[in-house]
Amino acid sequence: MPQHNLPIRHRLKAVVLIPLAAMAIALAVVSRPALHLALTAWNDQDQITPLPTGMVDDASRLNPTRMQIVQVPNHPVKAKALLRNLLQQAKIRGQKVAIAGARHTMGGQTIYAKGISLDMTGFNRMQLNPTTGILTVQSGAKWSKVIPYLNQQGYSVAVMQSNNDFSVGGTMNANAHGWQPDRPPFASTVESFELMLADGRIVQCSRQTNRELFSLVLGGYGLFGIILEVKLRVVPNQLYSAERTVIPSRDYVETYRRAVTKDVGMAYGRLSIAPDRFLQEAILTTYHRQTIGDRPLPLTESQPGIARTVFRGSVGNDYGKNLRWQLEKLNGGEVGTHVTRNQILNRPSSLFENYKQAETEILHEYFIPPESLELFLEQCRVIIPKHQADLLSVTVRNVYPDQDSFLRYADQEMFGLVMLFHQQRTAADEVKMQVLTQALIEAALAVGGRYYLPYRLHATPSQFDRAYPQATKFFQLKQKYDSNLIFDNYFYTKYGR
Template sequence: MKKKYIWIIGVLILIASLSIPTFHILKTKWNENKTVNTIPNGFTDDASQLNLTKIDTLIQVPENKKEIEVQLRQILKYAKENNLKISIAGAQHSMGGHTIYPNGIVLNMLPYKQMELDSINNILTIGSGALWEDALKFLDKNGKSVKIMQAFSSFSIGGSISVNGHGWQKDLPPISESVISFTLMTENGEIINCSRTENEELFKLVIGGYGLFGIILDIKLSVVENIALQYKYIRFSPEKYIEYYKKYISENPNVNLVFGRLRISDKHFLEEATLNFFEKIEAPIPQLSNEKSTETQRLVFRGSVNSEYGKRLRWDLEKGMNKVSKNDVYSRNELLNDHVSLIENKDNSSTDLLQEYFIPERNFNQFIEDIKPILKNSKIDLLNITIRGVHQDNDSYLNYARENVFGFVLLFNQKKTEKHEEDMKTLTNQLVDVTLKNDGTFYLPYRLHINKEKMRKSYPQADTFFKMKLKYDPTELFNNKFYQHYK
């Protein structure tokens, strides 16, 4: 009889232990603030939700090529006559006011997204307002895929070029490398073609130029074949990251997509790492599906906010899923077509903020040791660290990958208070300091917490960049908060 009770108690304990994660996820859902964050008329904001700004006009551009050219010239003329500045917006995932100028005109480029494929030469011509998911859906029907793009497909292509985003494609430079050419409307309404052989200086300035040199219209991008990929992963100590990366990624010709991740729970903080990669295989390639169930995945991610249990749970669940899904097969387009809704924050009292730091291989381990106490002592909640290999960029003027580097992508959750904003500013400066100490650079599309002097230590070419701005736009017609802060 005694053994029977012991067995029953054991079963009850097992059920209770299995229900704790479920309860935690449900609690996360229940605690979310259901209030919808609306932007008042006459204002605009960006993904940070910290840049609510009064503007003169928000103009949605036409879809048609002829119509957009006529309308934009009229807007340029009107802006000059009324002493107004123009900022250029896509999906607005930059977080430092890069798409905003106070009391200025904001151009919403999203409607401009026509596409045309040259399948013989593997060139996609696409409107700058198109999202990457638009491009993936179009290319998928033709057996093609995007060559280089950011981790989420919900960003605009023009915006990605303006920040010169990088992807998780194996050992490639940023997006700049895949740009063949683009047409640009300059401040006088002229439309010019920019490439590595035509208007080369502007080509370099506009890529990663944050909308300061003109309006990007049509872009020609290199595309590649859509292929079947099989998932692999390995887990190890971060000290072995470079060794394992070379062995399992760089020296493996079949690897196509790859990202690393560091453990961020207090227990074993930055003491475990994973490499998640996808190898090319010969297998049927499924068509891209429009249906994606993301809510459970989102809630697991959101459950890690300000929760040590949630952070451990997420790491353990991902580790378990890695074992279950190891060797699973995906199409390349399916993997690239992840939406930012996968991690969407529905709590209006806080916001999620990204930072990125690019570190050369020789200082990889030292950088992790340097950031460990800074992150541990910070009052800002760290949600995620992923690592991506980024090769040298020889195309953009304001380049952050001046040699082969590893990009550390940090995601934080910050309360929308002055105190937390000040804490984030302190944290950012500490992280930039150790980045500079390790011969690295910080990425510019995020909050403007770094001063001009420190920015120029990371980007010594900045002074010349801003002089070039005045060469091509002497009246500073194209303007934004980023330019006002750093010029």
């Protein structure tokens, strides 16, 4: 029947009420997320109080400590003279020296109360030999300075963390790893380095010279000496196109094996932390190599944009967590576009950091053998809700066996699960986080896994020993190379004696 022949009541319904109802539904669908994100953005103001002079802290914001801070200059002769003199004085006065790069460890690995804090970040010169692909760099240089320098010359970092906030020395001492698939940790890219020992002597360390020290320093948390100049093997910068696959997390390893083909230069996974799909679903992102021209591609500054608001809106908020996961699945991010390796690596983690004075966010990482990944996740699905922990993200990386460092976390191929938890900066929340961490470490150990050492020192000494069976020998060798125990920090205090 033509519409003009309909009774007036039916015409009103067709012309006015149905579109109005559709608009109301559309508004309801859009308005809840819009309101949620608007409120999050409104509350997301930087409230962090700067540390008073003479105090240091680390990325946990749970370790404010008074120390004597010494800045190391980048002039090599002046730096070496200053450090030698400082070590002599420390020995005479019985003082401890804790070395610091960008202070992104979280358990006082750079801190010793009333000791000397060596701030290495000013020690940051660098020079690339483009013929050999070897970068000579002072250990305090941060990746945020190294990457733009390499970018101008068409080079990039071979293995590093997923962000650019860290120093070369800090990266060496944690023996970091990132989104580089099928690669051992960072140590594999170190050719050699100069090390100032506790007695002020400078020695060269490489796989050929002072091999024992070479392996102890890499992953050695600042306990053997001060790393000065480093020679790193770097790789050509590359252009990638990104692809993403959404899969059940139980299929992660199998999908990874299929998707990470020879043309993939970087890859990482993300697991759902949304209550509706808690650790049940994953997004695997792979970066496929494209042809890059001769001209260096410019780096652009990363902006947090709406991604920060979506992320911050998931803190302590189940609705926000579900919304974020839906958006992450929908939004292809870089999919369909081209992005360079350096652009991916040059993102600061600070883009997403917590701005609230009373709160903080803490990382954990568990290294799990491929065949046990789902077994470990099954445990996590029980343990994390049982402890009512606020889990904000889980990323997954692949690490190949480490042949270089002494205190190694990857003595076989591992998948690293990086978990970010939210907590209050209170003693009560510290206890809760400790109990949760110990339960997760136990679950990782039970399936042949390990945990990562740069974060909170919540593991019991027995858990540490079981995860790192080389530890007893490692600490004996510490005493051999630093008999006055000058290099010290909270990590050594807790597990070394």
